[in-house]
Amino acid sequence: MTVFSRMVLGLTQAGPVRRTITTTRPGLALARRFVAGDTLDEAVHVSKRLNSNGYQVSLDLLGEEVSDAATASGATSEYLACLDRIRGDGLDANISVKPTQLGLAIDEALAFRNISKLAIEAARTGTTVTVDMEDSRYTEATVRMYEKAQAEHGNLGIAIQSCMRRTPADLTRLVPLGGHIRLCKGAYVESEEVALQSKGDIDRAYAAQLHQLMAAKGVKPAIATHDQDLVDLGTALSARRSDPFEFQMLYGVRTELQKHLLASGHPLRIYLPFGSEWYPYLTRRLAERPANLGFFMRAVVGR
Numbered sequence: 001m002t003v004f005s006r007m008v009l010g011l012t013q014a015g016p017v018r019r020t021i022t023t024t025r026p027g028l029a030l031a032r033r034f035v036a037g038d039t040l041d042e043a044v045h046v047s048k049r050l051n052s053n054g055y056q057v058s059l060d061l062l063g064e065e066v067s068d069a070a071t072a073s074g075a076t077s078e079y080l081a082c083l084d085r086i087r088g089d090g091l092d093a094n095i096s097v098k099p100t101q102l103g104l105a106i107d108e109a110l111a112f113r114n115i116s117k118l119a120i121e122a123a124r125t126g127t128t129v130t131v132d133m134e135d136s137r138y139t140e141a142t143v144r145m146y147e148k149a150q151a152e153h154g155n156l157g158i159a160i161q162s163c164m165r166r167t168p169a170d171l172t173r174l175v176p177l178g179g180h181i182r183l184c185k186g187a188y189v190e191s192e193e194v195a196l197q198s199k200g201d202i203d204r205a206y207a208a209q210l211h212q213l214m215a216a217k218g219v220k221p222a223i224a225t226h227d228q229d230l231v232d233l234g235t236a237l238s239a240r241r242s243d244p245f246e247f248q249m250l251y252g253v254r255t256e257l258q259k260h261l262l263a264s265g266h267p268l269r270i271y272l273p274f275g276s277e278w279y280p281y282l283t284r285r286l287a288e289r290p291a292n293l294g295f296f297m298r299a300v301v302g303r
């Protein structure tokens with residue numbers, strides 16, 4: 001993450017900025033670009049539109065850093081309702097879950113029980129569960145939870161972050177488990193001790209890991225990036241791959257590139273967040289592309 005991106009992230013933590021974004025029309029419009037809506041109904045509506053245009057979907061109920069078991073259990077129930085809609089509405093979709101939303105920051109065993117419920121229901125629905133990767137405080141516990149859940153249920157996948165110094169070792173642990181592995185650059189502010197810092201170093205790590213994943217058997221790589229060079233590398237490597245893989249992109253980001261990839265015949269899954277807890281997610285999208293915040297500021301001043 002660049003110094004500028006860190007500054008934007010710092011700025012969005014300030015109370016007045018948060019209030020302006022969450023209560024004004026331009027702020028809500030900005031959120032709508034990246035988030036399907038507050039409710040499951042809205043997410044289902046957008047999913048149907050995406051499916052009818054040829055995209056697969058991964059539904060993400062927003063929420064993280066849950067600090068009590070009841071809220072974690074509530075999030076699990078909402079995800080069960082989501083799987084019910086995937087089945088009932090015949091959506092081409094899976095779910096993406098944040099471990100701390102299921103209770104990982106409170107108790108690893110609780111998060112494991114919750115993810116197991118989701119994996120069992122997802123299997124009945126004929127779909128999968130992807131475990132999102134959060135910041136480095138949770139990486140080891142997340143990998144541990146995933147190893148256990150994937151060994152037991154077999155229908156999970158996990159996100160790994162190229163910026164993390166531990167990722168090559170994690171790949172050695174994760175590839176033999178099968179499932180799908182979502183390769184992303186990493187969205188959190190991390191220290192130099194645990195993570196690569198420059199865009200060049202992160203992009204080189206991503207390319208090396210992409211080569212490794214696209215050559216691996218028994219695992220489904222998910223190429224999760226909007227970086228043109230890395231998308232091109234993924235496309236080139238896919239020509240040599242007979243096993244399944246897919247591209248993944250975030251709802252509202254580089255939609256022209258999304259259309260282009262799909263039109264070229266590549267499988268593309270759109271990560272589709274929904275729910276009222278959208279602010280932390282939005283701040284990460286603003287930090288990745290500070291120009292997004294500029295558009296918003298101009299809209300506020302224009303009013």
Ligand code: FDA
Binds near residue numbers: 133227228270
């Ligand atoms: P990069 O940031 O270099 O951006 C490449 C280009 O894409 C930019 O030049 C710009 O044009 C465009 N772009 C990128 N972000 C944009 C934005 N917000 N708005 C407008 N344009 C933008 N991270 C994580 O830590 N844990 C996770 O579980 C996940 N999960 C995940 C799922 C999926 C499907 C995707 C695509 C990404 C994630 N991420 C994630 C986020 C990921 O780590 C990363 O922060 C973003 O994808 C941005 O990195 P890029 O690879 O797109 O490259």
